[in-house]
Amino acid sequence: MNKVFIALLLVTALAAIEGTIVSTAIPSITADLLGVDLISWIYSAYLLATAIAAIIFGKLADLFGRKRMIIIGIIIFLVGSILCGLAQTMEQLIVFRAIQGIGAGSILPITLTMVGELFKTEKERAKGQSYLSMVWGVSGVIGPLCGGFIVDQVSWHFIFFINVPFGLASIYLIAKHYSEQLEAVKRKIDYLGAVLFTIGTVALLYVIIDNSKTQAWLSNQSLLIYAVAIVFLAIFVRVELKAEEPIIPLTLFKNSRLMVINALTLCAMAIVIGVTVYIPIFAQSVLGKNATQAGLLLTPMSIFWTVNSIMAGHLIGRLTNKRIIQMGTILLMAGAFLLSRLSDGSSDFSVYIGSSLIGLGMGFIMPMLMISIQKVADPKQLGTSIGLNSFTNTFSQAVGAAFFGMIFNLITSEKMASLGKGEIQLNGEFAKGGFSADEVSFLKETIASGISYIYIAALLFAVCTFIFSFFIATKSRSQV
Template sequence: MNKVFLAVLLATALAAIEGTIVATAIPSITADLSGVELISWIYSAYLLASAIATILFGKLADIFGRKKMIIIGIGIFVTGSLLAGVSQSMVQLIIFRAIQGIGAGSILPITLTIVGELFSTEKARAKGQGYISMIWGVAGVIGPLLGGYLVDQLSWHYIFLLNVPFGLSALFLIARYYDEKVHKKKHHIDYLGAVIFSITVVTFLLSIIKGSNTGIWGSNEQIAYYAISLIGLFLFIRVELRAKEPIIPLTLFKNRRLMTVNGLTFMMMSIVISVSVYIPIYGQSILGNSATQAGLLIAPLTVMWTVSSVLVGTLVGRFSNKVIIQAGTLLLVIGTTMLAFLTTDSSYVYVGISTAVLGAGMGLIAPLIILTVQAAAKPDEVGISIGLNSFTNTFSQSLGAAFFGVLFNIMTSQPLRDLDKGEIQLNGSFDHQLFTKAEMNDLLHIITSGVQVVYIGAAVFAVIAFLLATMLQKNKVRH
């Protein structure tokens, strides 16, 4: 079992780091491959493919077994990584990043399911999920640092090629040591539902990505995206109601406990994206940090997320899962409220403490989310239930980024235009010769007000998360 768990941790680490390691390589990639106008698609292709794969592979794992599907998923990820590492054009890289995304999206729900099956007691499962959560937290810091080192010492190709030997090692360990009993029976795969779901999700996420990048939400193109998404949702529901084995059983949406947990996941991960995006902006624009220093403002969140994730295993059994999750959401309320009071004079230490409090809360919640899903789901729907939660995780970050972007722009767009100083970059590299002392003071207050409103919104999300935690029902743990 230890070797299988090691393989699961290794596969999780590959998927987690891949989400953050690319950022530091973007300048080198664009210099080598050109196509700077396609930069956003290096991220978007990965995100879209990953979001769809979490659902599809979660369901396929319920049908064909975890072992077979995780081997296929890691194989796809390794193949995508190898191809991305030898890309000769931006278009090739985007296509291969999508292949990587399919693999990464398959890894997340299946590894979480496998961990739940490897350990027999709730306390042991909590520790296992804590280590998985810790991997994701550490990846937030290690990814950019490792990416920067590989780019500086070798080339950007190696941030993808590095996945190959580790991925193959995880494949070997799972193929050799993971023993799974699959009950064979005839299945009816919902191909039509899968196709409609994929088209609908891609279209809706494209509308969010496009709107977030341009700030334009009412163009003809956007309206077309919305229309296709609504039609796709209507058709998907009709198909799923008639399917013998729907790709997403609509009965899942009647499971109050599952829906409460998914709502909690949505709120939590939306808050995470608000920190990932706007704390670096605050650090560079207001505190005058470099990009590296601003990025390190998030490090306390990662460290405390890791610490509290590991501690969860010792808390389970002493306190109910509901109490631990409530404590975590209360820390989210405190952390976001602290950030909502940021000013132009706030210190580096104050920001660090605020993000540390948030990280402690996240670490208490994340491992128990999956335990709660596993306890609430039917035995033959565990994979798709975790897949739906993983999809919510990805989806919430896209929607959260768009929502907070709208809040920030409402507070800053017009005041920045009123300064009449051209396009102002939010990286702190202002040309001070263009501004009088009063104008510079106004500029800092404008940006700070935008950040404050973002975290007022995040605090509302945190309060909703706390209320959802109080609604969690006690379920009998499934062994």
């Protein structure tokens, strides 16, 4: 197999695993660094940086060459990984995760472009893309398990350090074996739009997460941050309307059928981040699992996602895309409903079934959304339309992490503080923290209640996906 392609698979695996490997380490990270209320930022910072960087790096690759930009991106990713492993406070970790996310943002768009270049025929390209998709699926299974094992056997710091040797190997293979004919492509990069969007969005996420802890929704500081978010996002819209190559093409929002697909993506991927973040916390804090066992509870979602993605391919032609997506949304609602019933008395089985149904639903939904985009998008804007959906996918997880973090803090922070024992950790080792049996029971009930409310919110998102599925177009633009 082409050595460059091996490097692309390797670096794709790094970016894919990094999205899930952290989940099983979160309880241990908060035990060391404190800052339970900042958990959602560990995900939001990484995902938001990835979403914005992906658009910018894709255009930089056209200007300065794919080889140069992907190597720079991998280096940024590795620097961020090392800094994450060395973090001494939660605030440092959040900043370093953003740096890591910037590097990860270079990987997806450039690897997709390079695969298209490495394989000459459409059949070979499809095969190459399937390998990349397989890497994402396998990483979803391996990430939580590896993260849990490393945390239990060594330390959470090493979930970041292990990226270094593999990243260096991919840089070596690309630098030595990849040659490109650089064609000068005149592209204008919307740096101003990226900066405005980042500031506005971060301000909005900050006020949501911070106020979920303080409840000071109408304080002077909060009002000021609201104003900052509104002003910067309003200016962002004006800039995008005039930009030659906007970071988010607002003209696409005129395509109502495309917006239905993006709205469904937004809701569905918010559910996924809810499962990824809070199932390991439930497993360790309520069920008393170690990090490795917590990782096992996440694997059904990834496995069944992959299985039903394959099944969806076999159903094409027998059922309409719309019907397959509707089947997926029904599975999402069933899974979210089961997870919303979690309590301190729930068993492993309840979690396995709930996460499995979520995976089965997403397996039906996501491949069909890509096909649906090809039907409803203007052929001249197909690449941009797919790019916007990819951005929506990642951005949804960033906002979803913040939203669910707000719910968790609202439900649990006051109750935990009432014990008067400082910040409570989520690694489940309450007995070692000087808590009585009654206090341990109270903590488990409180954490389980907070997570149950998260999945009630996830159920509402699932209902929205079901409603949106009825508006998925069954005919292409050319048939309308």
